[in-house]
Structure formats: structure tokens, C-alpha cells
Amino acid sequence: MTPTEQLVRGASAAEQSAVRPPLPVKLVIAGGFGVGKTTAVGAISEIEPLTTEAAITEVAAGVDDLSHTPRKTTTTVAMDFGCITIDPTLKLYLFGTPGQERFGFMWDDIVEGAVGGLVIVDTRRLDDCYAAVDYFEHRGIPFAVALNAFDGRLEHSLEEVRWALDVSEHVPLLVFDARERGSVRDALLVVLESALAANGG
Structure with a gap:
């Protein structure tokens, strides 16, 4: 049984045969500064994604580590939004969180109603994703960890990242490319499957 079939398994035969809009499911894409959240939403969204990008000022550049993202000139200051019809x-419905801790006060509102989350990790900067991992763990929200392969390379293996983040074995870890639509889709389907498993699906 596919994830979609499981999500709608409670509907009656009459309801399933009727023409109706697709079931809306909210997912959150989180992670540290410059890990690829906005890129992932833009790669997969079937609509023009809503972004709240602002220019990185000299003050922000002094706070945010730009050493691994020297070409980055903007940053998300509220959220990203996009959507994709699976079938x-x-x-x-995809909601991307801002990466900097100083915008963390927005997370509760952004995450409300989400069935799961995708935490994107830049393996060159593992410290930047601890806050996102802790957030989902402490609130009992199913999530997966996706290692974004910048320039096709990873600084650490999946096993090393699992140990460093101290995430349990039931949390899926995967490698993906935030620029590739198919890769982002596959990562989101892993989150869906985790959410179903957590809810007895």
C-alpha cells in the first residue's frame, strides 16, 4: 500500500469515487543558515515559491558564517512556501524555516499543523543543524535528515553524521541534492513515510 493509499484508507468507497480535491499535508523544511532550504522549495514547488529573502547586510555578515557560502547574498527572514501535488x-504544502537562531521565535507558528519535517544538513557545518534536530525531537514530530551534497561531496558519511547528531536509528538519514527536483521529491516521500509510521500507518 502506497503512502497516499494509507493516508486516505479511512475514506469510504463512495468518497473515494467522488471527485474531490487532494488531501492537504503540511511539511516543514528546516536546517541551518545556507544549507539549501530555499533552494529545495524552489526546486520542487509547482507554483512560484513565496520567499522572504532579504539582503545580507554587513551587520548580518558579522553574525552569520559565510565562509562556506561566499556567494550567498540573501537570507530567509521569515519563511519559504511552496507546494507540490504528489498525485x-x-x-x-512546504514551509521552509529561517536558518538563523535569532529567528527561532517564528518556528512554533511555522511548524503548527505539520505532520513531519525534513532537516537539511551541510556536512561542512554540522553544528548549524543541532537546533533543528532538537526542535523536532523535543516536540515528537517525525523527521528525516537529508545531507545536501554541495559540489557532489560530503565531508562525513551517514554513519558519522548519525553519531554526531545523536539521532536514533528510526530517524531516516539520506543524501540528496537540493537543486534536483527528483531528489527533493524522494526526500519528502521519506518524511511522509516516517510520519505514517509514527502514526501507526
Whole structure:
């Protein structure tokens, strides 16, 4: 049974045969500064994504580590939003969080109602994703960890990252490319499957 079939398994035969809009499902894409959250939403969204990008000022540059992202000139200051229809029965609404800790006060509002989250990790800067991992763990929200392969390379293996982040074995870890639509889709489907498993699906 596919994830979509499981999500709608409670509907009656009459309801399933009727023409109706797809089931809306909210997912959150989180992670540290400059890990690829906005890129991932833009790569997969079937609509023009809503972004709240602002120019990185000299003051912000003094706070945010730009050493691994020297070409980055903007940053998300509220959230990113996009959506993707998986099939006629299921539509994902994607909300990307701001990466900097100083915008953490927005997270509760952004995450409310989400069935799961995707934490994107830059393996060159593992420290930057601890806050996102802790957030989902402490609130009992199912999540997966996706290692973004910058320039096709990873600084650490999946096993090393699992140990460093101290995430349990039931949390999926995967490698993906935030620029590639198919790669982002596959990562989001892993989050969906984790959410179903956590809810007895």
C-alpha cells in the first residue's frame, strides 16, 4: 500500500469515487543558515515559491558564517512556501524555516499543523543543524535528515553524521541534492513515510 493509499484508507468507497480535491499535508523544511532550504522549495514547488529573502547586510555578515557560502547574498527572514501535488489524492504544502537562531521565535507558528519535517544538513557545518534536530525531537514530530551534497561531496558519511547528531536509528538519514527536483521529491516521500509510521500507518 502506497503512502497516499494509507493516508486516505479511512475514506469510504463512495468518497473515494467522488471527485474531490487532494488531501492537504503540511511539511516543514528546516536546517541551518545556507544549507539549501530555499533552494529545495524552489526546486520542487509547482507554483512560484513565496520567499522572504532579504539582503545580507554587513551587520548580518558579522553574525552569520559565510565562509562556506561566499556567494550567498540573501537570507530567509521569515519563511519559504511552496507546494507540490504528489498525485490526485495528495498535495504537500512546504514551509521552509529561517536558518538563523535569532529567528527561532517564528518556528512554533511555522511548524503548527505539520505532520513531519525534513532537516537539511551541510556536512561542512554540522553544528548549524543541532537546533533543528532538537526542535523536532523535543516536540515528537517525525523527521528525516537529508545531507545536501554541495559540489557532489560530503565531508562525513551517514554513519558519522548519525553519531554526531545523536539521532536514533528510526530517524531516516539520506543524501540528496537540493537543486534536483527528483531528489527533493524522494526526500519528502521519506518524511511522509516516517510520519505514517509514527502514526501507526
